[in-house]
Amino acid sequence: MHDHSPSQDVPETIDALLDHNASLARSIVHKLQAGVCLDAHLGSEFRYLEWNLELWREFFSRLGYALHRSELGGEPFYYLTPQAAVVSTSRLGRGSTFLGLYLSWYFMSQGMERMDHVPARELAETLTASFDFTMLITVFNPIQKGKTRQRQESRKQFENLKGWLRTGLNELHRLRYIQLGPTQRTQWEELMVYRLPGLQRFWDLARDALALGESPETVDLSTSISRVWNAFEPEAEAETEDETDSPLADADLPGEDEGNSHAPA
Incomplete structure (x- = not known):
């Protein structure tokens, strides 16, 4: 049985999950957002992801992604797909x-x-x-x-x-x-x-x-x-100062109520 964490204290919040092992959390986020599939060959990251999968799914959902698990080829692995429908629209300047x-x-x-x-x-x-x-x-x-x-x-x-x-x-x-x-x-x-x-x-x-x-x-x-x-x-x-929407203003970007993350990654 794998020991998924240096401590047996199970995080109950996204903040706690990201802070519990900041270096592993950062590596997981970077690799998945870069399109890398996390499998058992990436042992530490894979175990840390599986250790508290629902919190990770909630975290990536806030960013506008769906976290998927697949066993295509016989080996389990995880990957992300963008899900614009799950984030709110925000009109940034x-x-x-x-x-x-x-x-x-x-x-x-x-x-x-x-x-x-x-x-x-x-x-x-x-x-x-x-x-x-x-x-x-x-x-x-x-x-x-x-x-x-x-x-x-x-x-x-x-x-x-x-x-x-x-x-x-x-x-x-x-x-x-x-x-x-x-x-x-x-x-x-x-x-x-x-x-x-x-x-x-x-x-x-x-x-x-x-x-x-x-x-x-x-x-x-x-x-x-x-x-x-x-x-x-x-x-x-021809614009006024109040008409400062950007060319990408209608893109689905997370709004204020859809927090992204609470720690640099």
Whole structure:
């Protein structure tokens, strides 16, 4: 008989399950979301998954996945399929949608053993180096009717951009796509952005919409995103600040009542 855990205390909540053996939980989430089937050859992960299967099913259901067990070929294994019908629709702002898509690609492109956090300061620098500054201003602060706005890159505009980035990050934090640390109120220079498992939903839902490939490691995301957002530029000129829904606003993304995860993974 296998000992599924270093302790015989059985977790009763998703938080407890994820915290009980954080490294194994992280490995399970990463592998399944990457399309890997978990079987007995992945002994530790397989046993930890089977140890409390119903909690794992509940956890993945919150993310918009169904966890399946199969014995095709004679050996039992587990795999995920997206289930958009089980998550609620949430209309995220343009900036939050853009950040969610970019962060999901940024973390996933690191490979299987992915990094799980990035400094907010580094995120801002990477964005301004990867995208046209005018496009970023359009994404995060659409022009109001009858008003003009200077768009050239300047120290003041960069400070404005950091404020808009923080607003978008706060929304993603509130909806449990990411976690900000050490606390949500940490000063910008010390602020860290931790990915949560639900962040991958942006990649799953945007992959077809943006005609991206299967592997995030081979995608030229800056070109793909620029193409999409530039296509919406004429509409942005006529929008008001209250009309800031994104091109992916109708995608089925987990809403505030459908929490994603409570620990970085």
